Amino acid sequence: MTKQEYTITVYTENQIGLLNRIAIIFSRRKINVESLNTSPSEVDSVHRFTIVINETEDVVRKLCRQIEKQVEVLKAYYNTNEEIVWQELALYKVPTDIIAEEVKVERLLSQFGAKAVVIRKDYTVFEVSGQRAETDAFIKVLEPYGLIEFVRSARVAIIKNSDGFHKKLKSFEYKEPGEEVVENEYLSENEKVFSM
Amino acid sequence: MDTLELTKEKKTKAVTESISGSEAVLRAFVAEGVDTIFGYPGGAIMPIYDALYDYHDKLTHILVRHEQGAIHAAQGFARVSGRTGVVFATSGPGATNLVTGLADAMIDSTPVVCITGQVFAHLLGTDAFQETDVINITTPVTKWNYQVTDANEIPHVLAKAFYIAGSGRPGPVLIDITKNAQLQLFDYKGYEKCEHIRSYRPKPIVRKEYIEQAAKLINEAERPFVIFGQGVILGKAEKEFQKFIEKAGVPAAWTIMGMSAIPTDHPLAVGMLGMHGNYGPNLLTNECDVLIAIGMRFDDRVTGRLDKYAKQAKVIHLDIDPAEIDKNVKTTVAVWGDCKETLPLLTELVQQKVYPQWLQKFKNCMEKEEEKCIKAEMNPTSDILTMGEVIDAINELTKGNAVIVTDVGQHQMVACRYAKYNQSKSNITSGGLGTMGYALPAAIGAKYGAPERTVIAIIGDGGIQMTIQELGTIMQFKPDVKIIILNNNFLGMVRQWQELFHKNRYSFVDIQSPDFVQVAKGYSIEGRSVCKREDVKSALAEMLDHKGSFLLEVMVGKENNVFPMVPQGRGVAEIVLSKEEV
Numbered sequence: 001m002t003k004q005e006y007t008i009t010v011y012t013e014n015q016i017g018l019l020n021r022i023a024i025i026f027s028r029r030k031i032n033v034e035s036l037n038t039s040p041s042e043v044d045s046v047h048r049f050t051i052v053i054n055e056t057e058d059v060v061r062k063l064c065r066q067i068e069k070q071v072e073v074l075k076a077y078y079n080t081n082e083e084i085v086w087q088e089l090a091l092y093k094v095p096t097d098i099i100a101e102e103v104k105v106e107r108l109l110s111q112f113g114a115k116a117v118v119i120r121k122d123y124t125v126f127e128v129s130g131q132r133a134e135t136d137a138f139i140k141v142l143e144p145y146g147l148i149e150f151v152r153s154a155r156v157a158i159i160k161n162s163d164g165f166h167k168k169l170k171s172f173e174y175k176e177p178g179e180e181v182v183e184n185e186y187l188s189e190n191e192k193v194f195s196m
Numbered sequence: 197m198d199t200l201e202l203t204k205e206k207k208t209k210a211v212t213e214s215i216s217g218s219e220a221v222l223r224a225f226v227a228e229g230v231d232t233i234f235g236y237p238g239g240a241i242m243p244i245y246d247a248l249y250d251y252h253d254k255l256t257h258i259l260v261r262h263e264q265g266a267i268h269a270a271q272g273f274a275r276v277s278g279r280t281g282v283v284f285a286t287s288g289p290g291a292t293n294l295v296t297g298l299a300d301a302m303i304d305s306t307p308v309v310c311i312t313g314q315v316f317a318h319l320l321g322t323d324a325f326q327e328t329d330v331i332n333i334t335t336p337v338t339k340w341n342y343q344v345t346d347a348n349e350i351p352h353v354l355a356k357a358f359y360i361a362g363s364g365r366p367g368p369v370l371i372d373i374t375k376n377a378q379l380q381l382f383d384y385k386g387y388e389k390c391e392h393i394r395s396y397r398p399k400p401i402v403r404k405e406y407i408e409q410a411a412k413l414i415n416e417a418e419r420p421f422v423i424f425g426q427g428v429i430l431g432k433a434e435k436e437f438q439k440f441i442e443k444a445g446v447p448a449a450w451t452i453m454g455m456s457a458i459p460t461d462h463p464l465a466v467g468m469l470g471m472h473g474n475y476g477p478n479l480l481t482n483e484c485d486v487l488i489a490i491g492m493r494f495d496d497r498v499t500g501r502l503d504k505y506a507k508q509a510k511v512i513h514l515d516i517d518p519a520e521i522d523k524n525v526k527t528t529v530a531v532w533g534d535c536k537e538t539l540p541l542l543t544e545l546v547q548q549k550v551y552p553q554w555l556q557k558f559k560n561c562m563e564k565e566e567e568k569c570i571k572a573e574m575n576p577t578s579d580i581l582t583m584g585e586v587i588d589a590i591n592e593l594t595k596g597n598a599v600i601v602t603d604v605g606q607h608q609m610v611a612c613r614y615a616k617y618n619q620s621k622s623n624i625t626s627g628g629l630g631t632m633g634y635a636l637p638a639a640i641g642a643k644y645g646a647p648e649r650t651v652i653a654i655i656g657d658g659g660i661q662m663t664i665q666e667l668g669t670i671m672q673f674k675p676d677v678k679i680i681i682l683n684n685n686f687l688g689m690v691r692q693w694q695e696l697f698h699k700n701r702y703s704f705v706d707i708q709s710p711d712f713v714q715v716a717k718g719y720s721i722e723g724r725s726v727c728k729r730e731d732v733k734s735a736l737a738e739m740l741d742h743k744g745s746f747l748l749e750v751m752v753g754k755e756n757n758v759f760p761m762v763p764q765g766r767g768v769a770e771i772v773l774s775k776e777e778v
Binding site: 012013016017020021024028061062065066068069071072073074169172173 | 339341360395518
């Protein structure tokens with residue numbers, strides 16, 4: 001099995017210390033977290049972690065089960081890049097005078113879908129949201145003109161093939177779990193593995 | 197009007213009551229059926245200890261000599277009783293001293309609730325006296341932990357703590373309570389046990405289709421083999437398990453943690469798995485066609501080299517923890533669930549069968565093991581005592597009815613190889629973490645968990661010195677614990693490895709011991725030391741007949757080795773029976 005980029009989406013309760021509990025699942029196994037984002041989710045009171053790692057599917061599946069084992073985790077999913085819509089947001093701070101003189105700002109903005117967030121006499125801050133290649137390419141463009149500061153956010157991702165968490169959460173609320181909660185991918189997968 | 201208001205006021209008074217956070221902790225204990233606490237007081241937990249002063253009729257507090265002793269005692273209590281063990285410790289060093297026990301309880305799935313005191317909430321993060329970040333220190337070694345800074349949270353949080361510790365795959369829970377929350381008066385609205393947390397699913401729904409698939413595999417098998425772990429004991433499914441193997445006629449071997457779930461002399465019991473387990477179960481793991489793993493987690497000490505483990509077999513794995521399935525060994529059919537529920541369903545679907553030829557193979561292996569290992573251990577030709585003959589004498593005297601608590605090392609392996617058990621929850625040992633110093637405090641806890649049973653701690657000369665201070669606990673509270681030190685004047689297991697794999701370079705394994713009998717006497721505990729074969733049985737009888745605790749030191753061979761052995765990095769079928777084969 002080869003390593004590739006996987007995006008792990010974790011629905012959780014909003015609890016202090018849970019970030020640490022999830023983070024140490026990776027660090028204990030010496031796995032580098034490429035990107036980690038915490039945010040609200042489509043459901044009020046439910047938190048959503050988006051974690052990107054570069055690993056084999058086997059490892060990612062095991063990690064997800066370890067994550068799901070945490071008391072305050074409702075559900076963990078993992079997806080390849082093809083299965084998600086994802087974006088990152090990057091900010092670039094450049095000297096206004098050079099930019100205004102030497103660069104055709106209009107063209108630049110339209111070409112990279114960039115937006116000027118702040119324009120001051122001394123500096124300008126551009127924003128690009130997109131995938132890694134796009135935000136990286138914009139660095140290359142700006143570098144010759146003196147990129148003062150650069151920062152990129154963690155990945156946020158929407159799972160293409162998901163109905164969201166509203167319905168699922170309802171079944172979690174019941175004392176006896178419904179089929180919705182019980183679904184577990186390895187059992188269904190074994191259907192394929194199983195031969196008699 | 198006035199009277200109406202008055203009755204209204206009375207009513208509200210009747211439902212709520214102002215109590216302190218500390219009082220709420222103790223009320224929670226009583227509501228959860230706790231009767232014994234192992235603990236050690238200190239500055240940050242003083243309000244709870246103050247409240248405890250008025251609870252002496254409901255709660256027995258055992259003052260240990262070190263917090264590690266408290267948590268191991270709680271573990272021993274839990275393992276022998278099936279109930280949740282409870283611990284009190286103060287902040288800072290009190291709490292950090294719990295860490296080894298938490299790690300041990302985590303890896304061996306032992307239900308323990310630890311309450312630690314913490315500095316006042318306003319001092320958190322200021323490097324206050326005896327402040328330490330207990331929550332973050334204990335996160336990797338707890339099933340759940342939580343810091344309480346407001347007394348209003350206490351009833352609810354404690355209810356959660358007990359529910360989480362004891363349900364599903366059990367484990368340790370730590371609740372850190374700041375001193376202000378312990379002192380704080382709040383409106384107590386009663387205690388309600390927790391039965392549901394929406395993000396926590398301790399009991400999976402049983403999927404019949406997988407049970408059907410598992411049964412089909414078993415029914416078509418020619419050489420099925422059951423390997424089982426502590427899950428059978430934790431699930432209180434010993435009867436269900438026995439019915440299953442008896443109907444299916446399948447030979448069964450235990451992991452060190454699963455030991456005693458069925459009587460050791462059961463006709464289908466073929467022995468122990470693992471590095472120092474029996475020859476047959478290890479060898480034949482690689483000859484069975486269907487491997488049925490029940491409540492066990494394929495620890496590396498059980499599997500040896502994974503790429504040489506049961507590759508020929510279809511694997512059925514019954515476990516309550518989905519994270520265990522496919523973790524180390526790829527399963528053909530996974531039966532996720534509580535084995536108390538899944539086993540009867542499986543038993544219903546399997547055919548009544550016997551496998552005389554297959555069982556004979558295990559017997560043949562046992563004969564070979566008898567010849568090459570056991571004979572020398574049980575009937576040595578020299579005057580030097582072996583650990584095995586001591587265990588054998590214990591078997592004879594206790595008839596397999598004692599709780600045996602072992603420490604970690606050679607004596608542990610020998611005890612687990614040769615001890616006989618008639619009833620479940622009788623083998624208490626640190627299996628996963630391998631914590632030296634576990635046995636003495638765990639035996640104390642075990643005695644409180646099963647006061648009617650004989651509790652024998654078997655400990656090495658190294659391990660006893662790690663928690664020897666708990667003799668003080670025995671002196672003060674007088675739990676009747678029989679302590680056997682199998683003294684070989686070495687850190688025996690490490691020495692064995694140095695002999696076998698490090699060219700006899702005995703690096704710091706030569707450990708000196710005090711006069712253990714004198715030490716025991718200092719703690720007002722009777723003791724005796726023997727080094728001759730003819731004295732062993734009478735000394736053991738004296739120990740068992742003695743009213744109260746007794747320490748018996750048996751001087752055994754310095755350089756005896758434990759065999760068979762699956763050397764590290766080899767497959768289970770490469771198990772060796774003697775030094776020459778290593």
